[in-house]
Amino acid sequence: MSGGGMSGGAVRAPVRARTGFEDGAAFVDGRIVPIGAATISIVDTGFSRSDVTYDVVGVWQGAFFRLDDHLERFESSCRSLRLRLPHTREEMAAILADLVRTAGLRDSYVETICTRGVSRKGVRDPRTFENRFYAYAVPFVWLLPEADAETGMDAVIARTVQRIPTTSVDPTVKNFHWADLTRGLYEAYDRGARYPILLDADGNVTEGAGYNVFALVDGRLLTPASGTLEGITRRTVMELAEREGIPAELVALPEATFRQGAELFATTTAGGVMPITSLDGEPVGDGTVGPVTRRLRELYWEAHADPRYATPVDYGA
Amino acid sequence: MSGGGMSGGAVRAPVRARTGFEDGAAFVDGRIVPIGAATISIVDTGFSRSDVTYDVVGVWQGAFFRLDDHLERFESSCRSLRLRLPHTREEMAAILADLVRTAGLRDSYVETICTRGVSRKGVRDPRTFENRFYAYAVPFVWLLPEADAETGMDAVIARTVQRIPTTSVDPTVKNFHWADLTRGLYEAYDRGARYPILLDADGNVTEGAGYNVFALVDGRLLTPASGTLEGITRRTVMELAEREGIPAELVALPEATFRQGAELFATTTAGGVMPITSLDGEPVGDGTVGPVTRRLRELYWEAHADPRYATPVDYGA
DSSP: OOGGGGGGOOOOOOOOOOOOTTTTTETTTTTEEEGGEEEETTTBBHTOHHHHHHHHEETTTEEEEEEHHHHHHHHHHHHHHHHHSSHHHHHHHHHHHHHHHTTTOOSSSEEEEEOOOOOOTTOOGGGSSOOOEEEEEEEOOOSSSSTTTTTTTTEEOOOOOHHHHHHOOOOOSSOOOHHHHHHHHHHHHHHTEEEEEETTTTTTTEEESSSSSEETTTTTEESSSSSSOOOHHHHHHHHHHHHHOOOOOEEEHHHHHHOOSEEEEEEETTTEEEEEEEETTSTTTTSSOOOOHHHHHHHHHHGGOTTEEEEOOOOOO | OGGGGGSOOOOOOOOOOOOTTTTTTETTTTTEOOOOOOEEEEEEEEHHHEEEEEEEEETTTTTTHHHHHHHHHHHHHHHTTOOOOOOOHHHHHHHHHHHHHHOOOOOOOEEEEEEBBBBTTOOOOOGSSSOOEEEEEOOOOOSGGGGGGTEEEEEEESSSOOOOOOOTTTTTSSOOOOOOHHHHHHHHHHOOOOEEEETTSSSSSEESSOOOOEEEETTTTEHHHHSSOOOOOHHHHHHHHEEEEEEEEEOOOOOOHHTTEEEEEEEEETTTEEEEEEETTETTTTTTOHHHHHHHHHHHHHHHOOOTEEHHHHHHO
């Protein structure tokens, strides 16, 4: 239980998966199927050209967290790629709730996907393709295993690869172009760690393999202004920090400045606020979870009960 | 028929697709299925992280062209990404021949794919995933429609996007990271053309959306040495040019030098040697197919009958 903020939830009746949906449920071609049966065509350019965007929203203790913000970002990503979503925001919200209910999940990792689709024979003009919407809900995913919530993340600054620059791929449009992040992941594992952080060509910190990063430097929280996803968890943490009187700033973040962090942490929907307790094999501070990180982690989970952020799932009778 | 080199083939008995395989055949999870039924899991990281490599080999007049070279490059790409192919080269060659035979194709576009596979629950270490092999054979794909073989390609130098740099993604490992190329494709269509060519951050020419490019400058054929796929069609054309006494060189190719080309052309398995007759709306040379391009196109198709390059498909009785 990362951060312990989860202990305050009201006791609710247990929910059950529909038979066959115990591992999760997916929305494919207009139908709900078990996650194990959820597939896309091998010739959908969402696969064969990675011409696709996606978003991930969490369900915690029976409620979506910032659902509207996630769907708004998803719609914005689709517009940037000139993908036409076949569903309105309200329709998508209903589909996602249906998936969570079908899978019987109080805590869930819920993904929306829009692909360019399949080219018609001999036609390469992507403007003519029929775009496709997919979604699925599976049990909540912890990017940092729950058992390691106090141990924290063992991070490395990747040396063998740079983050894909914004002049080539827009990182604010959530995408599956992870070859650089995957190279970083391999480097991290090869160096005995698990969490890579990538630099850009100028030596500034960008992000990790699925997470934004923060450094607490001289009492200010710093996180990269560009070259990275505009994370909704990142946004939440910045809002919570400001409320606590801790300045939080989007900056160009040179590696050397990042290394000065008295505390370092990462943020993602798949786990919230995750302490980085070692960097390149050296402890960060005294190698334990710092007080600012701990406080923000608590506040982050408490925010899940805030009615401004929570959209309860109707699990039916 | 691009280039007319195809008229020299011997007359052979017609082949027929197995019922249901008229649009193509795919190898998925160890079985041969119609291309329309070929899918991958929505949670295969080959899709969800574009953690995948592929290759494309052509079948022309009943024979694979440079099959061993394509399979060698595919194996090399897998090694670079630390993907473990579940099949030997001989097994893959047999699978591909089986697909072409099942689809009843004399002329075919044949793709091999290896994905990282599905992560086990809660395990992010990609070194532990079971990698997956897929393949399919469909009717031959012409990147430049056959009807336009003499009209040629209308190309543009992309202004809105740069090619993903080699420091982030290795372009010699054939990959689906096409967001930059797709942005270029949209730009080309928006500018009334069809074929983008992308520059790198230094203003050097790299490649297009699925093709290498060449410029004939002062009697020498120039093509980019880096930042681009090491195309097998490109290699073939360089070998054929040398045989004709035309020097062919891998160079850093600034945009200005490329623009000096008396002839420009592109190369790809999906079409061979394709003349570029206009660039940014202006004619290249006199706007018709140049003599060197024409000669190389003829030689390219003639090479398909060369027993050093051709691997005949056994279509059975």
